[in-house]
Amino acid sequence: MIANFTRMAVAVAAVIGLQLAHAATVNGVAIPDATIADGLRAAQLPDTPQAREAVKQQLIARELFRQEAAKDKALERRPDVQALIADARNQILTQAWLKDHIKPAPVTDAEVRARYDGIVASLGDKEFKARVIELADDAAASAALSRIKAGEDFGNVAQQLSLAPSKAAGGAMDWISFKVPVQEGKTQNLPLVIAQAIASLPEGAVTPAPVALGDRRYVIKVDAVRPTQIPSFETAAPGIRQALQAQALERATLSLVTGLLSKAKITQ
Template sequence: MKTNASTFIAVSIAFALGQAAPVFAQQATSKDNGGLPTDTLAIVNGVAIPLARLGDAMRAARQPDTPDLRRLFKQELIAREVLRQGAEKQNYGMKPAVQEAVNASKAAAETELYLRDNIHPEPITDALVNARYHEIVGLMGDEEYKLRILSVGDDATASKVLERLRSGTAFDALVREYSIASSKEDGGEMPWVSFKTPATEGKTQGVPLAVAQAVTQLSAGGVTAAPIAVDNVRVIVKLEAKRATRVPTFDQMKGAIRQQLQVLALKNASAGFISAQMQRATIQQ
């Protein structure tokens, strides 16, 4: 079994901390931390660990902020600094693998900063948000649909899923087991959607036309009898519920619309900038 470097380090440190718990406890009681600067978590062999790193680690963990968890992360950060210093003393920083990682990290950071400084998306005005709201409302039909989507990569898997559905396995359970879509963790659940019928291309609120056409033929609780081909994916759809369309007010939608337009503007600006850079470059393939 292959283990990546970050996983190996994390597992090794977790094990070491468990073994070294008495040592940390002794250090904690024998050394007074009151002399540390307020912005310093700890000092290891004269090297300060910024307190901000603890906050970063806590936020990345997305766990409740508790004293025990803070102690655990503090110990891990100290252990990592001890190991880093050991590696430095033995000149690991000059090893090819380390230099390659440093170069890759540098390239990623400078590219991200370069894009941030040079990509200027179109400002999203209130008029644009209002126009998009009326466009969305104009595409709504008399009914709206609550869907669950299960996407797989081939017909054989789709047939297996349909067979298990017929045998009584819950749709959302099969989504979590088989689906390759981003909605997998939510059991394939999608937001309510409404479109005019009969469904026509480009007027289905982002739902693929073949899926929209199939949905209108289902009763609430029904599942498509056969997989629907959407590009290179096979889609199985369950209609959870349907109801008369409830048109949201502008105030209810304006925040989400503005965010969507901002994402689209950023994508368009990025594509234009990158395309221009590519055209000016001399590229041999």
């Protein structure tokens, strides 16, 4: 009797657990609760009842579409559909193969610390918050500078005239620090003449004349200057590790491609 009761309790618990694990069924096909959780993460939505319901309804609709498509036996035989299936299959296999064969070297704590120390050593006493307008030639640069000198907002001129990607932000750059006097190769990847111009300007000032770099001209303003803010190692380490991991992945990928190219017969 006790054994029968135990078996019954286990069976009931299993059924209840199965029902809880399935958020919905569509013509007998279960949509697990875990799939909804995955959908929330993929969409970067908060785990709220409203968001869960929205994702569930999307999954129900997708399953209905899938079932209807599966009923159309001629669909899979269409050449365009066959080509898409083949392409999807190739992509899945390629990604799986790459995952198995690209093995970047692990990033060590010592490497993260060394990169942090190197960055800190490259910084100057001050850091600058600057804006830059990139222009095509002397005439455009002179026109932009004249508008700024006449009192027009630097950011507005940048948004209207700059050729740089930062135009949408009014030419604003991130805070940057480098040792002064500025030396080539020690400018945090800024062109030397741009770094020199930034370092020479007091807070709030604009370059009196456009700065020439190749065939482009630059008008620069320094919005603010402050003592260099150095984040702690603990704060900076995750970002540094991520950057080093990306570099390791790039090296491993390049090594794999180089090896494949050396064995391949390619005609162009």
